[in-house]
Amino acid sequence: MNQRFKCLCVFLFMLATFAGTPVSAQPAGASVASYPNRPIKIVVATGAGGITDLLARFIGQKISENLGQPVVIDNRPGAGGTIGSSAVAKSVPDGYTLLWIFPSHTVNPYLFKSLPYDTVKDFAPVIKVTNVELVLIANQAVAANSVQELITLAKRNPQKMNYGAVGDGSLGHLGALLFNETAGVSFVHIPYKGAPQVLAALLANDIQIFFDVPITAIPQIQAGRVKALAVTGKQRASVLPEVPTMVQAGLAGFEVAGFNGILAPAGTPIPVIQKLNQEVGRILKQPEVKQWFESKALEPLGGSPELFAQDIQSDIAKWAKILSLAGVQSQ
Known part of the structure; x- marks a missing residue:
């Protein structure tokens, strides 16, 4: 009887001990050390086929090759990216569900x-993968061959010239809003469902300018269908070396660059975050990866989770200010 009572006491003590231990602390050492030991899912809050999806799939494949586990891309488009973001925010913070973010992430607040x-x-930054910069292109019929000439033309024709963008909050929309604000012009926003529709409208001269991503703008520029007036990054684009930056074109402080990067749910173990950061950082330094990025008019970046967190906070504040000044209403 005494022996049975003693065993029961030991069992109850062990049960109480584990019940009072945080879940993350119980098997954390083993699970983190063996991470990853099953497939990783990266949620991409856009449809398949766009530049964001292509980037996520390319990096996901490289992560799979390096870590020896499948990486599954889960496209969850809709509601400006909030559907996919919400799913990851509510997922188990174990490093097996990640979020691939793009510019709308810092605009949505x-x-x-x-x-x-x-x-x-609700998120833990892992790594910034790349910045997506834009090129300001204009219809060939527009009587301006530089940004300053475009500004002069627009001021002579207030509210009579249009720009196209893929809805409110897209990077192209933000670029045009910032242009209106800093240049003191009043291009009218014409929204479209997708970038192909915006390009078609530009070629038809239904709109006069478009802040486009280089990967889709360059073929049109090279074919002579549109003209490139400036790029929105801090430096000239290697794929468009003859095109000045907006700052070089006379608009001090003008920069539009939306990052793509990886987040994990808040509470993901720091060693898991560090391992993912180191692995993706190594991937971004590989020569063949750099070459792939250059072919898409992009630059691989990297950096610490802490720096990425600072960039996210900075972008949220920046775009909120621009959108507010432009009179864009919250939904």
């Missing part, structure tokens, strides 16, 4: 009065 997650607190 302004555009939506209520989000099903906190853009900062």
